[in-house]
Structure formats: structure tokens, C-alpha cells
Amino acid sequence: MIRVAIDAMGGDLGPRIAFQATEKIVAAFTDVEAHFYFDPQEFDFPAESPSSRIIPVACHDSVSSMEVVDRSLFKRVDSTIYRSLADMSKAKADVVVTFGNTAAMVALARHIVGLLRPKLYPALIREMRPNPLRCLVDLGANVHCAAEMLNGFALLGASYVEARSDSEANVALLNVGVETSKGSSVIKECYQMLSEQAWPKFSGFAEGFELFSGEKNVIVCDGMVGNAVLKASEGLFMFLLSQLPKHSMDTSAIEKLVQAESRHGACLVGIKGNLVKGHGRSDLQAMMGAIEYGIDIARTNLYKRIETKLTQQGVL
Known part of the structure; x- marks a missing residue:
């Protein structure tokens, strides 16, 4: 039971x-x-x-x-x-x-x-897509994050993906670009930490459009960014659902897709x-x-x- x-x-x-x-x-x-x-x-x-x-x-x-x-x-x-x-x-x-x-x-x-x-430090993980599994971490459990904390989120996120699926974790840090010259000093320091570790596999930086597709299946950021990204994504979906019928467009296919892909709730790991x-x-x-x-x-x-x-x- x-x-x-x-x-x-x-x-x-x-x-x-x-x-x-x-x-x-x-x-x-x-x-x-x-x-x-x-x-x-x-x-x-x-x-x-x-x-x-x-x-x-x-x-x-x-x-x-x-x-x-x-x-x-x-x-x-x-x-x-x-x-x-x-x-x-x-x-x-x-x-x-x-x-x-x-x-x-x-x-x-x-x-x-x-x-x-x-x-x-514990972090909130959200499954952005279930198959293949991809996750965003952190979603708001930690707002002010040092590089060591972000590195910890990567370890937790990688463990989550490999515990929940047959996929190998492929970690990336959410940033304003994929170039190594971009980002804050904290992001750059964490980049160096992850680059020097044998596990998990680290693929550098990721941009926002990679949240839902691509080979990077663990996207790491601080809780304020993660929470804002998640709610902005959800808000855009709700906005589209409210606006498309006004243009005589059927939203049932979108609703079914999101229902199949979405996971309600986040896990504190x-x-x-x-x-x-x-x-x-x-x-x-x-x-x-x-x-x-x-x-x-x-x-x-x-x-x-x-x-x-x-x-x-x-x-x-």
C-alpha cells in the first residue's frame, strides 16, 4: 500500500x-x-x-x-x-x-x-517533457545561488534523470548564450566546476529554446530564473489557448499535446x-x-x- x-x-x-x-x-x-x-x-x-x-x-x-x-x-x-x-x-x-x-x-x-x-542544497525539479525525459532545476527552492550550489543542482538533476529513465544525463547551464565568454561570474565559475568533473556529462551552456527539445536533458539555473521561466512558459500556453478561439482556431490538438507532455508538480530532491x-x-x-x-x-x-x-x- x-x-x-x-x-x-x-x-x-x-x-x-x-x-x-x-x-x-x-x-x-x-x-x-x-x-x-x-x-x-x-x-x-x-x-x-x-x-x-x-x-x-x-x-x-x-x-x-x-x-x-x-x-x-x-x-x-x-x-x-x-x-x-x-x-x-x-x-x-x-x-x-x-x-x-x-x-x-x-x-x-x-x-x-x-x-x-x-x-x-535541495532543489525543485520539474519534468518539462517525459519521453525522452528532460528536466529544469531549480524552480524556486533557492533564489540566491553560489556556483557550488548550481553544481549541486546539476548533480541532483543528473541523478533524477538517470533514476527515472534509461537516459544518460546531459547537463547544461541556462545562460544568455552558448559562448563561454557570456554569463555572470557565478555561471562561469560553475561552468569550470562541471567541466572538471567526470560525472555527469556536461555540455556547457543552454539557451531558453533548448528547454523543450535537444540533447541537453538537465537544464540548471537558480530558483528565481527557473521559476520565472516555468511560469512564463505556462502563461504563454494559457494566453494562446484563450486567444486562438477568437481567430476560429481549434485548440484541442494543443491541449492534448500539453496534457500528454506535462507533469503537474515538482519534486524536491x-x-x-x-x-x-x-x-x-x-x-x-x-x-x-x-x-x-x-x-x-x-x-x-x-x-x-x-x-x-x-x-x-x-x-x-
């Missing part, structure tokens, strides 16, 4: 939509047990649960998406995100899925679950557990997609496979 801990608080649409997504997931997957972490002040859990495989976990605190993270976060032991991560650290859950505050999630994951290696972050603005379908992704990585215990890969390469 796959045990999914769902932090129902923090999403823009509230816990009611998260509960609906949970109902549908449990109905679709007979080998899944959902532990539903909620705040009774915000959501009335049904007196009669629709399924014995939806386990209510009432918490009396939650971290909103607008909150600024400070040291007091580590004392909020009855918040939904804290308790879900604590239960995973105690092997009571196989994966945590949250739609809440990213900064709180990262800080508590580091504090409660722990890092695979000190100073190997570099911690000793499986953790998925969904968009705060996720609707029902997006929440279901993020939970399905969590189930997918829990089935193979992805963090352990990444840990094994890093150990084999002498990183851990």
Missing part, C-alpha cells in the same frame, strides 16, 4: 478542492492510502469518510502561502506541513504532497527530513524523503496530477534511488 500524506492547506482554492482530488485518487488507485492533513477551523471533514483509505489527520495550525518564514516556523509542530513531513520522517508515509508555502516546505524538509549530504510541491493555484485536475506524480515516485522510492546514484558516483 502506497501511503500519501496530503497537506491540504495552503492552496489558493482551499482544502475542499484538495479533498475532492483525494477522493478521486483513492477511487482510481486501489493500492493507495491517503492521509489527509487539514485544519478543522478551515474544513469540516465528513462525518462518514467516503473511503476507509482516506485517513483524516486534524491539525490546529497551517502555514499560509503569504506568510514570511522565520524561526517561529520550527515551533509550529501542529501545522499541517510540519506534521506531514514529521510522519514521513518516521516512515508513516511514503511521500508528502503539498500545495502550500514553498519557503516553509523547504525549510521544514531540511529541518525534519534531513539532507542527503550537508551543503548539497536532495532530502531523505519523497516530496512533491504542487502549484498554489492548482485546480482539481492539477491537484490530482500532483498526487499521481507523488504516487509514481513513491512506488520506486525515488529519493533512495537518487541517493544510490550519488553514492555510486562518489558524491555521497
Whole structure:
């Protein structure tokens, strides 16, 4: 039985939509047990649960998406995100899925679950395309990044790709051009680091148009750039879908293509557990997609496979 801990608080649409997504997931997957972490002040859990495989976990605190993270976060032991991560650290859950505050999630994951290696900073990875697998890392877990951190993202991203597919990782740093003379001092320093390492395969710089196609399947950047790139891409897609019908153009083919290629949610890699972050603005379908992704990585215990890969390469 796959045990999914769902932090129902923090999403823009509230816990009611998260509960609906949970109902549908449990109905679709007979080998899944959902532990539903909620705040009774915000959501009335049904007196009669629709399924014995939806386990209510009432918490009396939650971290909103607008909150600024400070040291007091580590004392909020009855918040939904804290308790879900604590239960995973105690092997009571196989994966945590949250739609809440990213900064709180990262800080508590580091504090409660722990890092695979000190100073190997955890990063959010998003699958840009599934077949062949290609990923973007980081998406917002880290904003101000030194060259050593970017190098760590490359190692985590390469491990993710090789743990999730049969492909060899081919890493590139996102930059304003592919020429070695371009980029910031941080990017150039990381370029030198990756060039001197035996693993992973490093192909220099990548430009924005290489995110969705080409041989470079792990694109590395700092969290601010990655988050902006991802949301700009998603925003352009939504804009096109809204505008094309005005010109009598059928968008069904585009919608099917994106549905087949997209992956809802991002995986926080570099911690000793499986953790998925969904968009705060996720609707029902997006929440279901993020939970399905969590189930997918829990089935193979992805963090352990990444840990094994890093150990084999002498990183851990």
C-alpha cells in the first residue's frame, strides 16, 4: 500500500478542492492510502469518510502561502506541513504532497527530513517533457545561488534523470548564450566546476529554446530564473489557448499535446524523503496530477534511488 500524506492547506482554492482530488485518487488507485492533513477551523471533514483509505489527520495550525518564514516556523509542530513531513520522517508515509508555502516546505524538509549530504542544497525539479525525459532545476527552492550550489543542482538533476529513465544525463547551464565568454561570474565559475568533473556529462551552456527539445536533458539555473521561466512558459500556453478561439482556431490538438507532455508538480530532491510541491493555484485536475506524480515516485522510492546514484558516483 502506497501511503500519501496530503497537506491540504495552503492552496489558493482551499482544502475542499484538495479533498475532492483525494477522493478521486483513492477511487482510481486501489493500492493507495491517503492521509489527509487539514485544519478543522478551515474544513469540516465528513462525518462518514467516503473511503476507509482516506485517513483524516486534524491539525490546529497551517502555514499560509503569504506568510514570511522565520524561526517561529520550527515551533509550529501542529501545522499541517510540519506534521506531514514529521510522519514521513518516521516512515508513516511514503511521500508528502503539498500545495502550500514553498519557503516553509523547504525549510521544514531540511529541518525534519534531513539532507542527503550537508551543503548539497535541495532543489525543485520539474519534468518539462517525459519521453525522452528532460528536466529544469531549480524552480524556486533557492533564489540566491553560489556556483557550488548550481553544481549541486546539476548533480541532483543528473541523478533524477538517470533514476527515472534509461537516459544518460546531459547537463547544461541556462545562460544568455552558448559562448563561454557570456554569463555572470557565478555561471562561469560553475561552468569550470562541471567541466572538471567526470560525472555527469556536461555540455556547457543552454539557451531558453533548448528547454523543450535537444540533447541537453538537465537544464540548471537558480530558483528565481527557473521559476520565472516555468511560469512564463505556462502563461504563454494559457494566453494562446484563450486567444486562438477568437481567430476560429481549434485548440484541442494543443491541449492534448500539453496534457500528454506535462507533469503537474515538482519534486524536491536532495532530502531523505519523497516530496512533491504542487502549484498554489492548482485546480482539481492539477491537484490530482500532483498526487499521481507523488504516487509514481513513491512506488520506486525515488529519493533512495537518487541517493544510490550519488553514492555510486562518489558524491555521497
